[in-house]
Amino acid sequence: MGEGAYYMSLEGYRRQFKDKLGYVPYPGTLNVRLVDPLFMNARRELGMHPPSAFIDGFSDGTRTYGWVKCYRASINSSTAVNEAAVLVLERTHYDDTMLELISPVPIKQALSIKNGDRITIQVQLPSI
DSSP states (O other): OOOHHHHTTTTHHHHHHHHHOOOSSOOSOOEOOOOOOOHHHHHHHHSSSSOOOEEEEEESSEEOOOOOOEEEEEETTOSSOOOEEEESSSSOSSSEEEEEEEOOOOOOHHHOTTOOOOOOOEEEEOOO
């Protein structure tokens, strides 16, 4: 169980994902390494746009957890993953070369992808 799985398992996040995105994410994130500066810039600018859903930060009495901006997305134009979201996190140790995605299904398994495969992600920005 990696860090993404840990955070996706926290009730303070799970409840809000269900309420605001309509699903409980599979426990874990798909981490996508961006290698082209064009995509790194797009990742950096994404957080400036209104999100599809805003997940509030919370405290469990011991520590606090940051907010999460969720942007609905499609992966490889596939119907195997009907719902997915790109996450922009208040607190992360990743830089702009990493993109994190969630879905109610295990993305790698549903799309039959493995580490090192190239994928296409299309982010759907909400209308203003």
